[in-house]
Amino acid sequence: MQFSSRFTIAVHILLAVNEFDGQCKTTSFFLGNSVNVNPVIIRKTLGQLKDAGLVTVEAGVGGASLAKDPKKITLWDIFCAVEDKKEELFHFHENPNPDCPVGANIHAVMDGRLRKFKRNLQKDLDDVTLQDLVKDLRKELKKGRKLWFTSTPAATGEINKPKRTNTAE
Amino acid sequence: MQFSSRFTIAVHILLAVNEFDGQCKTTSFFLGNSVNVNPVIIRKTLGQLKDAGLVTVEAGVGGASLAKDPKKITLWDIFCAVEDKKEELFHFHENPNPDCPVGANIHAVMDGRLRKFKRNLQKDLDDVTLQDLVKDLRKELKKGRKLWFTSTPAATGEINKPKRTNTAE
DNA sequence: TTTGCTGTATTCATTGACGTTACAATATTG
DNA sequence: CAATATTGTAACGTCAATGAATACAGCAAA
Numbered sequence: 001m002q003f004s005s006r007f008t009i010a011v012h013i014l015l016a017v018n019e020f021d022g023q024c025k026t027t028s029f030f031l032g033n034s035v036n037v038n039p040v041i042i043r044k045t046l047g048q049l050k051d052a053g054l055v056t057v058e059a060g061v062g063g064a065s066l067a068k069d070p071k072k073i074t075l076w077d078i079f080c081a082v083e084d085k086k087e088e089l090f091h092f093h094e095n096p097n098p099d100c101p102v103g104a105n106i107h108a109v110m111d112g113r114l115r116k117f118k119r120n121l122q123k124d125l126d127d128v129t130l131q132d133l134v135k136d137l138r139k140e141l142k143k144g145r146k147l148w149f150t151s152t153p154a155a156t157g158e159i160n161k162p163k164r165t166n167t168a169e
Numbered sequence: 170m171q172f173s174s175r176f177t178i179a180v181h182i183l184l185a186v187n188e189f190d191g192q193c194k195t196t197s198f199f200l201g202n203s204v205n206v207n208p209v210i211i212r213k214t215l216g217q218l219k220d221a222g223l224v225t226v227e228a229g230v231g232g233a234s235l236a237k238d239p240k241k242i243t244l245w246d247i248f249c250a251v252e253d254k255k256e257e258l259f260h261f262h263e264n265p266n267p268d269c270p271v272g273a274n275i276h277a278v279m280d281g282r283l284r285k286f287k288r289n290l291q292k293d294l295d296d297v298t299l300q301d302l303v304k305d306l307r308k309e310l311k312k313g314r315k316l317w318f319t320s321t322p323a324a325t326g327e328i329n330k331p332k333r334t335n336t337a338e
Numbered sequence: 339t340t341t342g343c344t345g346t347a348t349t350c351a352t353t354g355a356c357g358t359t360a361c362a363a364t365a366t367t368g
Numbered sequence: 369c370a371a372t373a374t375t376g377t378a379a380c381g382t383c384a385a386t387g388a389a390t391a392c393a394g395c396a397a398a
Contacts, residue, residue: 001170001171001172001173001252001256002170002256002257002258002259002260003170003258003259003260004170004260005259005260005261005262005263007259008259008260008261008262008275008279009262011275011279012262012265012271012272012275015271015275015278016269016271019270019271033266033269034265034266034269034271034272035262035265035266035272036262036263036264036265036266036272037262075282083170087170087171088171089171089172089290090171090172090174090176090177091171091172091173091174091177092174092177093174093177093178093181093204093205093206094174094205095205096181096203096204096205097202097203097204097205100185100202100203101188101306101310102181102184102185102188102203102306103181103203103204103205105306105309105310106177106180106181106184108305108309109184109302109305109306109309110177110180110302113244113297116293117290117293117294120289120290120293121258121286121289121290124285124286124289125286128282133278133279136277136278137270137271137274137278140274140277140278141270141274
């Protein structure tokens with residue numbers, strides 16, 4: 001079992017928004033092209049990030065921007081935006097037999113430990129900021145060759161654009 | 170997203186086997202009654218625990234026993250028996266755009282960190298032995314009232330037993 | 339030989355992830 | 369105001385995993 005890709009997608013989105021905002025319009029088409037998923041997935045995820053107060057999205061005009069300093073956004077914040085933070089890491093089997101010595105006490109024995117595992121993961125995630133990722137990304141960019149930017153069809157998102165249904169027809 | 174209940178079921182099974190082995194036959198019916206799941210689920214899980222070298226199962230005669238000292242069985246061992254230990258904690262979105270500065274480097278930025286998160290969880294799990302759980306269970310049992318044991322229908326698993334189809338019919 | 343159990347195949351229902359189409363609502367621009 | 373680009377969201381469809389359940393061949397012991 002794994003956490004869904006929504007988390008890595010959300011991280012990708014935030015990195016891209018941080019990188020391109022101001023240089024070009026970071027629309028769901030643009031971002032979908034970078035992440036390589038359907039724009040609707042981007043819009044949904046972006047909506048969750050907005051609800052969590054991590055980005056602002058321009059309705060109508062389009063494009064997203066960070067709502068907070070990248071130093072103040074941790075992976076835990078991003079995780080909470082797209083996953084249920086209350087949920088335990090492990091799914092416990094329902095209704096262990098209360099008339100059995102083991103069944104009656106398995107929760108007492110395990111619950112605290114399971115919660116600790118989750119808490120430790122939380123700490124790990126909370127220790128990494130978006131700024132840390134940005135720094136590493138910049139380092140990688142210095143190494144590598146020049147890549148596309150604002151001008152190509154891929155960058156502007158021309159590729160995935162819908163054929164508009166003519167409503168006046 | 171959560172890990173499946175196979176993990177907590179496996180822990181429950183091992184605790185029950187450790188507790189009741191020698192006192193009564195720890196069959197899949199018996200265990201299924203304690204865990205409160207279908208005996209087939211128990212057999213499957215027991216099979217995985219056997220493959221991992223944690224228990225022995227008596228084919229034909231029935232019943233399971235620990236194959237190792239509870240001090241030598243960690244939660245990580247149990248986890249590995251029922252889950253894919255190679256799998257990362259987070260599912261990464263497929264094919265981020267290699268022509269985009271972010272898409273081309275997102276793996277370089279994230280992979281190491283994601284691996285660390287998984288490794289830390291592993292360490293946490295590896296720090297807890299079955300013996301630790303047994304100790305806590307005994308502590309709970311001392312507190313509590315007396316519960317069922319070997320003689321009741323629930324304990325012997327009479328309840329969930331299949332009606333045998335008479336093959337001689 | 340009968341009995342009780344394991345091992346395993348198969349079927350089914352449910353759930354969540356993810357993709358996709360469609361379209362109303364919204365903001366900008368000519 | 370009208371045309372356009374974009375968001376927000378609903379509605380489906382597909383796929384994979386989980387977990388329940390039935391069935392039965394094979395094994396061991398009495």
